[in-house]
Amino acid sequence: MRKKLFDIIEVISEENKASDIYDGVMLFVIVISLVPLAFKSTNTAFEVIDLVSTVIFMVDYILRFITADLKLKIKAPAAFFIYPFTPMAVIDLLAILPFFSFLNDGFRLLKILRLTRTFRVFRAAKMLRYSKNLMILVNVLKREHKALTAVATLACAYIMLSALVIFNVEPDSFGNFFDAVYWATVSLTTVGYGDIYPTTTLGRVVTMLSSLFGIAIIALPSGIITGGYLNELNNMNHTDSESTQKNLPDNTTLR
Incomplete structure (x- = not known):
């Protein structure tokens, strides 16, 4: 089961249609999640977009976490400790954290979480994982x-x-x-x-x-x-x- 999930969330083969669909959906969610950043004010629609996109990002993060050993190609216990500190995992986490800034309304000590709103721009960086054209550019730079x-x-x-x-x-x-x-x-x-x-x-x-x-x-x-x-x-x-x-x-x- 985990191997099938890994084959979908990671680009293993060009012929994997499920992986292509997953990448397309994630690209769409990332772009939509960035729309509220173009406006100074917020409304119910933007809050719904933020909620839905964050839930999807969290599910994606969990799926990648439970298949970390397949991604890193190391044994399970070590992979689960190492994966959260990999560059793309950090970007994934920073894309999720801004949603939890709603806590600062009830807890003064958590007002520091307002700073995490700036982390929303990291959602754009997630496109590096799902866009083949951007991956080509990354390979060229390497x-x-x-x-x-x-x-x-x-x-x-x-x-x-x-x-x-x-x-x-x-x-x-x-x-x-x-x-x-x-x-x-x-x-x-x-x-x-x-x-x-x-x-x-x-x-x-x-x-x-x-x-x-x-x-x-x-x-x-x-x-x-x-x-x-x-x-x-x-x-x-x-x-x-x-x-x-x-x-x-x-x-x-x-x-």
């Missing part, structure tokens, strides 16, 4: 983490260098070094808020050079992620093709 880390290091080094240069070239326009770092970050991303800007000719030259190099640095992660995403899709299609050929009879060929 595979390309070295290249992305190198680009992030380059960007941080460039920000610090630009900040040092502009802070010494035009000290009157920047109250402290943090203002220079803020300006360098804005210039690197080519956002250009205009709240802090150089006023001298040399400072403007530095700004132009910073913006030009910033465009090149910002374009790097986009290319890395796009290339990795395409490779991941090609690998998935190749795997599906091989799986289809294996399932065909020996005397059958694909045209």
Whole structure:
């Protein structure tokens, strides 16, 4: 019984229709549960949505807890102690906790639970588990983490260098070094808020050079992620093709 539950709540096979339905329902519940966050006021409909979605999340959490040994592939006693501290289990728990903030109406000592209302945004993170497209993106980030880390290091080094240069070239326009770092970050991303800007000719030259190099640095992660995403899709299609050929009879060929 637990094995059947595990096969449904976890993506074991592309051909598992029950798992696909479960993932679709959970994605729908997650999206609906986020609707009240778009409004400052609340009403009965929002309270019902919060109640129903929380109950579903609790059931999902319980099902995943009782199949933790199958997920973690370790013996039952240890798995049940380790699972609550895994990243996705923590996100699941944080998505449930805000509902219990109703207790603060009756117990002053529990007013601290009002802070858990901010944890509702973690419900969006639960979509990582149910969305295949998001899982592809996560896999891309894992595979390309070295290249992305190198680009992030380059960007941080460039920000610090630009900040040092502009802070010494035009000290009157920047109250402290943090203002220079803020300006360098804005210039690197080519956002250009205009709240802090150089006023001298040399400072403007530095700004132009910073913006030009910033465009090149910002374009790097986009290319890395796009290339990795395409490779991941090609690998998935190749795997599906091989799986289809294996399932065909020996005397059958694909045209």
